[in-house]
Amino acid sequence: MNTQFRKGIIEMCVLALIAEQDMYGYEIVQSIASYTDINEGTVYPILRRLTTEEYFVTYLKESTIGPARKYYHITEKGKGYLGSLKNDWKEFSNMVNDILQGKQKNSE
Amino acid sequence: MTKESYLQALENLLKKHLSKSEIDDILRDYGEYFDDGRRQNKTDTEISAKLGDPEIIAQQFIEEIGNENNKENKKEIIDQVLHSMKEGTGKAFTTLKKETSKTFHTASDKIKNSEKQSNLNIGGNITKGTKTLFSVIKSIAVFFVFAFLQFFFTIFVYGFCIGAAIFFVCCGIFGIFCLGFSLTFLPHILSLSVIFAIIALLALAILLILLTLYILKMNIKLIKNYILMRNNRYTTKGVA
Numbered sequence: 021m022n023t024q025f026r027k028g029i030i031e032m033c034v035l036a037l038i039a040e041q042d043m044y045g046y047e048i049v050q051s052i053a054s055y056t057d058i059n060e061g062t063v064y065p066i067l068r069r070l071t072t073e074e075y076f077v078t079y080l081k082e083s084t085i086g087p088a089r090k091y092y093h094i095t096e097k098g099k100g101y102l103g104s105l106k107n108d109w110k111e112f113s114n115m116v117n118d119i120l121q122g123k124q125k126n127s128e
Numbered sequence: 129m130t131k132e133s134y135l136q137a138l139e140n141l142l143k144k145h146l147s148k149s150e151i152d153d154i155l156r157d158y159g160e161y162f163d164d165g166r167r168q169n170k171t172d173t174e175i176s177a178k179l180g181d182p183e184i185i186a187q188q189f190i191e192e193i194g195n196e197n198n199k200e201n202k203k204e205i206i207d208q209v210l211h212s213m214k215e216g217t218g219k220a221f222t223t224l225k226k227e228t229s230k231t232f233h234t235a236s237d238k239i240k241n242s243e244k245q246s247n248l249n250i251g252g253n254i255t256k257g258t259k260t261l262f263s264v265i266k267s268i269a270v271f272f273v274f275a276f277l278q279f280f281f282t283i284f285v286y287g288f289c290i291g292a293a294i295f296f297v298c299c300g301i302f303g304i305f306c307l308g309f310s311l312t313f314l315p316h317i318l319s320l321s322v323i324f325a326i327i328a329l330l331a332l333a334i335l336l337i338l339l340t341l342y343i344l345k346m347n348i349k350l351i352k353n354y355i356l357m358r359n360n361r362y363t364t365k366g367v368a
Contacts, residue, residue, distance in 0.1 A: 044160070044164075045157055045160060045161055045164075046160065046161050046164035046165065049161070053178075059179075059180040059184070060178045060179050060180065061158075061178075061179035061180040061181075061182075061184070061185040062180065062184070062185065062188055064154070064157050064158065064161075064185070065185065065188040065189050065192055067157075068153075068154070068157075068189070068192065069192045069195075072192075085167065086163060086167065087160075087163075089160060089164075090156075090157065090160065
């Protein structure tokens, strides 16, 4: 899969996961990794950029085991961005499916 | 790789591109990641294998920073362009003044110098000086001719239209008085025709006012286009 495309999809997945609940770095990476095999290290640059663009805010939360962890929380701006990404994805996947089904129809 | 060597490798790769605080932030995130992995009984080797090559990760961070800077630069560039467009007209005038005075000075200097030199050079220098002088005068003249033409044409057309409109309105009012006069003295048919004449005159006046407004709009457009043309001419002159 093309790198830029993959990055964009991971962006959307990260936003979607954090929209459900606040998570810390390791948690986010493990969640995505449970769905697909990715280069786990590449999630942090994405997290960092999305935070710089104010789609996330971060806070430190004390934990019972070990030092305080950095949690990510989605902002209103981030929710809006997630919504537009979801629409793009729906449009795109519908288009691709149409083409693929069209091709199948023709080959039958 | 161990946690320490992985973080060290990352730091070395990022040192030249990012600020200390940004690097510390990033290293803390990855350090946290190693700690959480260790807590789940993973080895450093496993964790660093899952993270991937530090070079790839460092490249991503550097790219992100580059993109942020580009966005800011683009905004700055757009603002600068708007700013320079606004200043463009004023600058065109000042450069015109400067160029004119410069050319005058160089021309007069050249003429003075040529008087000191041999007689053979005088003719050439004088023609050079006067040539540049003429080209400058030409551009000034063209500008003023255009300006005056516009000016007089506009004044003339407006004056004519407004004058004619006022004239017709007065005729209309006068005609109303005539109507009152004619109703008492003249037969009704004639007064009917007077009424129609009044209506026609008023309609004509309204038409002329509309025409004036339309010509006003056209003139504003022409002036705008002309100013844009002039700005282009001066910027290309400056470049050349």
